[in-house]
Amino acid sequence: MEVNGPKIYLRINGMNVITQTTVASFVVMVLLCTAGYFLGRNLKKRPGRMQVLTEKGVAMLYNLVEDTMGKHNAYWTPYIGALFLSSIGGSLIGMTGILRSATSDVSTTITWALMTSFLVWGCTIKNSGLKNFLKGYINPLNIVSDIAQPVSMAFRHFGNIMGGGVLMSILYTGLAGLSSLVVGAVRSNGWVVTGVTALAGAALLFLGFKKRKMMFKIFGAVFAGIAAAAALELLGVFGEIPILEVGIPAVLSLYFDIFSGGIQALVFSLLTMVYVGMACPPPTSQK
């Protein structure tokens, strides 16, 4: 097993113009815009089910932005929403298996983080003037903090998603090894052991359903799966079947892909909101 960066699809003059990340982020953009177009169409005063859900989501985003940045900054919601949705979409797109998560590439996250930084700087200059903005850098630590801020944001997001992906691939590799070991052991002992394993699996499954014990059911399924894989390999239908990769990764994928992706998207958007919100104070304080 090796952990790689995104695949390169197109090289021009030694520059990696189009990579897996580019494609993933493009697909995410197309999906989001299509979904947005269809969800925002034909809005009615008396909404249907889809519209209720859409409105709920949009209202939740608006509430989040208003709570974090204040009512006067509600107009930032479309950007924050786009960022949040792109981030969560970019993380989840990796679950397709064909595309790699756009957010497990530093190029993506650093771009978003730098956009946040530029927005903050722009807002600061707009709200308190260029002079005050430059005055802030009399303390050189502010320069460090302004550099550290996007870098930390970018690497937090990237690291979590990439780490999750790496863990998942390690898990898959490990389970494939374990699976080939176990199934190989069963198969090499011939039909008798395979049959016994299948019987044990069936008995455990039966007991599990009768006594309603989850553990029995799981182990029964595992034994039955191993026996089935060994039988198929004995018959020569397939080569190696990594049967143990079924089931277990799904549970962990729930955490590493979905939960982690959601959390990182939320964290990234929240940090953006907080930084930009601080740069855009309520209008009353300017008087």
Add this chain to the structure above:
Amino acid sequence: MLVLAEVTQFESLVGVNPWTALFTFCNMIITFLLLKKFLFKPVKKMIDARQKEIDDMYRDAEASRQEAARLQADYEEHLSSARAERDEILADAVSRARKREQEIIADAKNDAAAIRTKAEADIAQEKKKALNEVKNEISSISISIAQEVVEREITASDHERLVSEFIGKLGEAND
């Protein structure tokens, strides 16, 4: 797999590709603009419009409620004043009726008294007249009788005087 792995090249795991960054930036801007135009603005507009409509409805309902309360208060006030007026009119009418009753009774009494007085006067008059007639009748009858009896011993005028004196004494004794 092996063939593909030979052809496929990978970027380093941690590294910034400016092209990817550029594309990501563009994608982000496009996503932002399209979502804003097609999703956030219309949905927010719709939510706000509905909210406004609901607020308006509540405000209208509140206004109507207050109007109704005001009308009811007005109505009750009118009703109570009408009641007072009615009582007043009634009391007035009763008192006037009483007064009128008294007047009518008094008039009736007066009239009755007047009629009685007149009737008594008439009666007295008639009585006097009748008495006079009776007197005259009696005197003339007595004269003729006396003429018959005495045969011109005294003159008719002497005789009449005597008889009327007698009847006058008779009338006084009667009263």
